[in-house]
Amino acid sequence: MAHNGTQETCERWAQKAYSVLVGVARSYHAVITYKELGTEVQERSGIHTRAPLQYWIGSVLGKVVREAHRRGDPPLTALVVHSDDGMVGEGYKEVLEVAGQPPVHDVLDRKRHAAEARLDCYRRFGATLPPGVGVRVLAPRYQATIKRRRARTAEPPPVCRGCFVQLPATGVCDSCN
Template identity: 65%
Template sequence: MSLGEREKAAGATKPTAQEAWAAAAYSILISVAETYHAVITYKELGEEIQRRTGIRTKALLQNWITPVLGRVVREAHRRGDPPLTALVVHTGDGKVGTGYAEVLTVAGKPPVEGEMEREHHAAEARLACYRRFCRDLPPDGGRPALAPRLQATVERRRRRVEKPPQVCGRCFVQLPSTGVCDSCGQSHSRRE
């Protein structure tokens, strides 16, 4: 019995917009999970939910998507499916939203400490989704991965940290990008 059918059988005569949206979201997220390392943005999901259901809203996405995804979290838990909402990320940074905490709450697990710990938990949850629904996993069963946009940000930061700043050998101050020391005026060759 689908999410909408179960709620309908519980006494509702016609599914509410949120019930219809949650049922559509569930189906959409299973489709996303069929592609290894695929994710969907909140915006893409919101647009596709409204397109599939024909139920539109002018409300801001953040005002209606969280309760819809909360229904998806509870339904996935009830069905024994992995937390499909781990597949939904923000467009700008590739991170799951703070509403992801509901995945842990429903599973009876303690909240995670810190944003990156939450992202790594979501990466593990996404891998569980791919393992359940994707037919083309790598031979080793796949690996958890941050969303592509977030992974790119992490790698850029790592490269910046790994490359120490150039320092003037005479004054022991960090050199500007020109390679000429602001203190003594000595020119230093730039390291690549």
């Protein structure tokens, strides 16, 4: 069945998205990309669209946010991340709005909030947590990005005290030796 842009279609996709996200939450540290979720809700609902994902997934996830809040569930949309960087999108701010919390403008603070929400999802929906009840984590791809950045900004290379030139691997200055 083709998507006809109706509110009914969005509702149906949101129901399927909720179910998909509960399934994701049952695996500790699991996340799903926006694209994977979009594909899955279309397959499960039998309603397909050629419209680009960015034109409709936000409405679907907004409904999921409100339904999770209504049920008293943690924000399942924290499990949905970008495929390129593993981070939640700008639409995550709706989680805070619906919960009556102030907006989080700092990107890293938003990612930390989402990490805490993911841990709440894993706990709520029965993921097998490690001893100590689990810890909040940033999305795996985002953690890898941070690790790469830290590696690039590691300690500066040693410098010769005499001429202030970077020392070679031997640790002995070729100029001042």
